[in-house]
């Protein structure tokens with residue numbers, strides 16, 4: 001575990017990632033070089049300057065390994081975008097349904113770095129990774145902020161024992177008189193940008209950060225740190241290492257997001273159309289994933305009367321209201337409608353309540369089917385994206 005006392009103290013004006021990262025470092029700026037198969041781009045302060053490098057394909061970065069990799073491929077598959085990878089060690093792949101897209105498998109942090117350097121155009125990573133490695137860069141645009149997997153939070157944790165036994169909030173931690181300039185609070189984290197920023201924003205003055213690549217939860221018991229700032233999801237790792245989260249200590253709630261380079265969306269031919277298609281597919285699938293389609297028959301005198309009854313029930317309003325259609329049969333030689341069929345979408349979590357309400361207003365023969373996609377006229381996220389791009 002290495003310490004970066006000079007660059008990572010919360011009180012200092014700059015906080016930079018490990019120096020090995022740079023070709024040259026000065027207090028306020030850094031330059032490093034980043035190569036790609038088709039270009040060599042000079043990157044200043046994490047950004048590439050000027051126009052994008054010409055190429056025909058849209059490059060889409062997906063996590064090459066780790067917990068995001070499998071779920072990302074599953075999401076794409078559920079959206080009928082199957083990624084054709086010849087073998088798991090090959091880092092380039094195709095999506096047959098998107099002929100102008102080239103998939104590149106990369107580590108999540110490298111996806112963000114390569115979006116900034118112009119070597120990727122689109123990517124899927126956790127919001128934590130975008131926030132840490134993107135550092136608020138305006139070129140990064142979150143196109144979809146809730147892909148519904150990779151849920152976790154970046155949270156500060158301290159030991160349950162010893163001097164921390166009665167400390168349960170960030171405020172109490174900050175007010176402990178033991179933290180001084182000579183003996184600051186020692187925090188172990190992989191989040192060397194967000195960590196100092198959070199401490200500074202919360203007025204913790206005497207803090208020093210150290211970093212390591214994993215198993216940070218061991219640091220307090222090893223005597224290396226007083227606290228850790230790391231991702232938490234089930235809380236098991238914290239619990240097993242005798243650590244606890246504290247009130248006010250959550251830096252960020254994270255899940256998988258679709259992120260794009262603003263420059264690519266504006267300048268690269270086809271990038272915006274492709275992003276629109278991917279966004280629509282994601283939205284349609286994710287909207288459908290938490291809904292069921294419910295059909296039922298109901299006796300009544302007219303479609304309007306049936307609709308009145310259905311709409312009087314809070315769980316039965318559907319997406320835009322119920323579809324009501326007559327069930328026509330022949331009676332005394334004439335075609336008549338004694339029954340009406342209704343079709344509505346209901347949230348999965350309200351399923352049983354909806355069935356009870358349907359029965360309560362005379363519904364019978366209730367059928368429930370899963371939904372695959374719900375395509376709306378236009379998704380709000382698409383309108384938001386256009387407005388972020390000034391289009």
Ligand SMILES: Nc1ncnc2c1ncn2[C@@H]1O[C@H](COP(=O)(O)OP(=O)(O)OP(=O)(O)O)[C@@H](O)[C@H]1O
Nearest residue numbers: 065066067068107126128129150151152231232233
């Ligand atoms: N415990 C967790 N539960 C749910 N999601 C998590 C959890 N830990 C991490 N994630 C999400 O998955 C992403 C990738 O985490 P993963 O553990 O696969 O890689 P990593 O440890 O960050 O990367 P590397 O192995 O390259 O250092 C994280 O950025 C975060 O968004």
Ligand SMILES: O=P(O)(O)OC[C@H]1O[C@H](OP(=O)(O)OP(=O)(O)O)[C@H](O)[C@@H]1O
Nearest residue numbers: 214215230231232233234235236237238
């Ligand atoms: O709250 P929990 O469900 O216990 O998950 C939290 C743990 O998951 C992540 O580690 P990971 O398993 O990715 O190992 P790593 O330290 O090698 O990254 C994170 O860094 C925590 O250690």
Ligand SMILES: [Mg+2]
Nearest residue numbers: 066067214231
């Ligand atoms: Mg991990």
